[in-house]
Amino acid sequence: MDADLFDELKRFGLSNYEIKIYKTLLLKGPNTATGTVKIAGVPQPRIYDLFSSLEGKGFVDTVTGKRHLYRAVPVSQVLRREIIWLDNYVNEFESYVEKHRETEDLKEPYIWFVKGNKNVTERIISMIYSAKNEIIMALSHDSFVNVRKFINSALKKGITVALVLFDDTNDNELKTVPPGVILKKRLEKPMEMVLVDRNFILSNLKSGIENMDYSIYLEEDQLLHVLSYYFFYDIWLPSKYIIYPENFIHYKLNNIWLTCDIIDYYLTNNIKLKADLNGIINNKNISLKCEIIKTERINGVRQTFFVKDDKNTYSVGGKSALREDIKLIDVTISRLST
Structure with missing residues (x-):
């Protein structure tokens, strides 16, 4: 398990020797080049090149004083930087593809x-x-x-x-x-x-x-x-x-049957609920802040919950609903303050 865990660092460009050095510094603490060689078991002639490479990749810091020490940069700090870079890269990549795509999104039911x-x-x-x-x-x-x-x-x-x-x-x-x-x-x-x-x-x-x-x-x-x-x-x-869906701050939901299941649990236990609801009514997107009143569930026929705001009462069904007033896009359910 330990070997597999550290081997994953190859994804971030570390060689086997670099992984051994980084593992040694993480687990044993800061050390000199000579001390690291003895523990990590890497070739002495290559140690300074390996440290230089690790510094360049952001995995190791150095301290110059009476002794030249190397320390491992905390893994959360190193990998957080990689995650931020990757998120930005993904966003830029997707934006580029969206802008330059020459075909429409696939509409056929591809599997x-x-x-x-x-x-x-x-x-x-x-x-x-x-x-x-x-x-x-x-x-x-x-x-x-x-x-x-x-x-x-x-x-x-x-x-x-x-x-x-x-x-x-x-x-x-x-x-x-x-x-x-x-x-x-x-x-x-x-x-x-x-x-x-x-x-x-x-x-x-x-x-x-x-x-x-x-x-x-x-x-x-x-x-x-x-x-x-x-x-x-x-x-x-x-x-x-x-x-059960018991202690919660809120639930964010898209599927109508899971939404109804959670609502039923709380209403059965006399806990009032409110909803921040996004849906479609008469082919137009709407957003509502409302109280949840009840559900109506007939297996094989409908999964519906009812909400009311200051003016109206609405029935809410799934994204493919035909009978309800609102087709659900997403909803956030939370307790209604009393």
Whole structure:
């Protein structure tokens, strides 16, 4: 585990010898070149070149005095700089592509295939990182372990996380679920799925069909609608609550059925709720600050909640709603002060 952890520094341009030096300085503290060579086990003739390279990459500082000492720059400081650079680079890159793209966005219901466990895990992590409001997941034990720390990061950003774990995750391991997650457990092991902001969905076919070594990934709205409700009926409803949506500041949501589930929990416990709602009414975008009154849920027919402001009462359905007054884009739910 330790070796794997430090080996990841190769992503930031460090060689094997540079990793050994940086690890030594992090764990043993500042040292001279001679002292570092003895501990890290790197070639003496190369030590100053290696230190010079590490300084240039921002991983090592030097102190000149009676002794010439080297110290490791804290990993959070080094990698935070990389994250800031990467965020800026991504924004510039996407802006350039948007400005110079010669074709329109794809409108057809394309289904993309992601092959191999490593690529599937990395795609899930990327989806979690890109989330703005809501992450809904059904994961096997191995997948949960691989993405657990990224779930925690999403929670710290105020993103709602609803998670279903399968029976390969035992009760002791359930205690490692980050605080703030809405958690259910499924006795069987259905297909793994990850749904983010009702904009992206990944379904791991290997988890449901033998000899399938790929997942499907899509962004098309109507297929998202179908697979979201597949998740609701085949995974969410048959699962047992382990952690209810209890203590919270707010929940940010996009999926209507999860929104109704959370509303039902609080209204059943006589807790009044308010909503900051963005939606579509008569083909126009609207924003409302309102009180949540009730839900009306008929499985297979409708998932609806009702809100009122100073003037009107509205019914709110999902993004594909036909009967309700408002089609939901996103909503932030919080307690109504009394």
